[in-house]
Amino acid sequence: MKNSSQDPDFGATGQFELTGVYFVDKKADAAFATTLGMDRIKTLLLLGAGHAHLQVLAQLAANRRSDLDVTLITPWSYLTYSGMTPGFVAGHYPLEDCQIDLQPLLREAGARWISARCSGLDANTQSVMLDYGGSSPGVDLLQTGATTSRPAMMTYDFLSIDTGSVMEKRKLDQSIPGASEHAILVRPIEQFVNRWSQVLNRAKAKPGNTLRITVVGGGASGIELLMAMQQGLQTAGVTAQLRLVAGGPALAPNYPKGVQQRLAAQLRKRQIEVDMGTCTRVTADAVELDGGRTLPSDVTVIATGSAAPDWLNHSGLAQDENGYALVNAHLQSTTHKNVFAAGDVATRFDRRHARNGVYADRAGPDLALNLLATLTDQPLNAHMPSDRSLNLISCGTGHAIANWGALSAEGAWAWRWKDKIDREFMARFRRN
Ligand SMILES: Cc1cc2nc3c(=O)[nH]c(=O)nc-3n(C[C@H](O)[C@H](O)[C@H](O)COP(=O)(O)OP(=O)(O)OC[C@H]3O[C@@H](n4cnc5c(N)ncnc54)[C@H](O)[C@@H]3O)c2cc1C
Structure with missing residues (x-):
């Protein structure tokens, strides 16, 4: 997969200079836009290339509109699919198989891409602040000659947000000092997969050393990654000692008892040590736990839960008690239509449900329909998420645990099922 710093596309529609970016004096803007016949063109900003926005791009491609100017703001030129990330770590898939190139989807949709992060939003003035990230891979446009076209702020008529949940370094360092400096964070996944590849390559270059790996965070994704790491390291011939610091009181607390027991049994079977303590600090070669214990760790991975992005806090948008954007049945902000x-x-x-890729993916078609409907003042569709989703947790060895509501089962068949679902997801959006 290409490194996105090489291929930002500011000119997909050739209309960049006509977006709200440069229109600072609103009266003059309006007059200028009318002269050009541009006043009927509406600006749609898509923040983040998450699961739902892939479908929005596909729908926009099927319904190209000359009165709509679409920009996707996201740091990377591809989406790394989290569902297949443990499979990449386990060595089941090469990284390219887990990534969706956004460029063909953008071209089909007639949308442009800005390689940046949203760092602020003011829903009242309809403006988004952009951060180009300097040293982050994929967000530094300096080499591209596009620096003069890097707006610090963009305005919009319509905004759609699908930026996922995040691990904010500032917040993380408050709860686990040293984490952002010494540990590998699971999010953003694009950075995680690169860091993991570096770990593996370094370990392969020093055969004979036993690598001590600690995953902090006892949720299903942390456990899934840990089992994948063991498999990947074994396949690469690296001797490793793996440990989970689960932060108690239960493994995979969002899952029913049956799944928790199956995960515990799989960890035991693989001789992966489980410590229910809470990590209080990470250093270059250890993790410190509550109660004053220190455990040696060469590689520490933080897989503690993700959170809402900080930039939503001063946006003016309604938020839930944890800071996430509050939306109605139309996936529309409860405060900003x-x-x-x-x-x-x-x-x-009106309807709380789990945060996972299944729900994000299923929201995509209704999000797309509602964005198109709102442009033309058509009635909006109510999105009806299902009460439960099928969860398939891979164990690294071609074995997976399946969960539906309170039910669970496991076997090689569950892994094949997951593999099939994941490959079908990728096939929907891959163009090469
Ligand atoms: C290791 C792991 C394995 C998982 N496995 C599964 C699984 O098997 N099944 C499942 O259902 N769920 C799984 N999940 C959960 C799943 O990853 C998320 O629930 C899902 O990705 C959410 O999708 P989303 O569309 O909300 O956002 P995401 O898929 O997180 O996409 C967000 C996008 O927004 C971009 N972005 C982020 N911040 C900004 C910003 N400030 N400005 C602009 N763009 C931004 C990102 O680069 C990315 O393109 C897993 C999670 C992890 C960590």
Whole structure:
């Protein structure tokens, strides 16, 4: 997969200079836009290339509109699919198989891409602040010659947010000092997969050393990654000692008892040590736990829960008690009718459900329909998320645990099922 710092595309529609970016004096803007016949063109900003926005791009491609100017703001030129990330770590898939190139989807949709992060939003003035990130991979446009086209701020008529949940370094360092300096964070996944590849390559270059790996965070994704790491390291011929610091009181607390027991049994079977303590600090070669214990750790991975992005806090948008964007059944902000949100970043005020890729993906078609409907003042669709989702947790060895509501089962068949679902997801959006 290409490194996105090489291929930002500011000119997909050739209309960049006509967006709200440069229109600072609103009266003059309006007059200028009318002269050009541009006053009927509406600006749609898509924040984040999450699961739901892939479908929005696909729908926009099927319904190209000359009166709509679409920009996707997201740091990377591809989406790394989290569902297949443990499979990449386990060595089941090469990284390219887990990534969706956004460029063909953008071209089909007639949308442009800005390689940046949203760092602030003011829903009242309909403006988004952009951060180009300097040293982050994929967000530094300095080499591209596009620096003069890097707006610090963009305005919009309609906004759709699908930026997922995040691990904010500032917050993380408050709860686990040293984490952002010494540990590998699971999010953003694009950075995680690169860091993991470096760990593996370094370990392969020093055969004979036993690598001590600690995963902090006892949720299903942390456990899934840990089992994948063991498999990947074994396949690469690296001797490793793996440990989970679960932060108690239960493994995979969001899952029913049956799944928790199955996960515990799989960890035991793989001789992965489980410590129910809470990590209080990470250093270069250890993790410190509550009660004053220190455990040696060469590689520490933080897989503690993700959170809502800080930039939503001063946006003026309604938020839930945890800071996520509060939306109604139309996936529309409960306070701002021209703002929509879906996936992990959003909470339905009327119908709470888990945050996972299944829900984010399923919200996509209704999000797309509602964005198009709102442009033309058509009635909006109510999105009806299912009460439960099928969860398939891979164990690294071609074995997976399946969960539906309170039910669970496991076997190689569950892994094949997961593999099939994941490959079908990728096939929907891959163009090469
Ligand atoms: C290791 C792991 C394995 C998982 N496995 C599964 C699984 O098997 N099944 C499942 O259902 N769920 C799984 N999940 C959960 C799943 O990843 C998330 O629930 C899902 O990705 C949420 O999708 P989303 O569309 O909300 O956002 P995401 O998929 O997180 O996408 C967010 C997008 O927004 C971009 N972005 C982020 N911040 C900004 C910003 N400030 N400005 C602009 N763009 C931004 C990101 O780069 C990304 O493109 C897993 C999670 C992890 C960590």
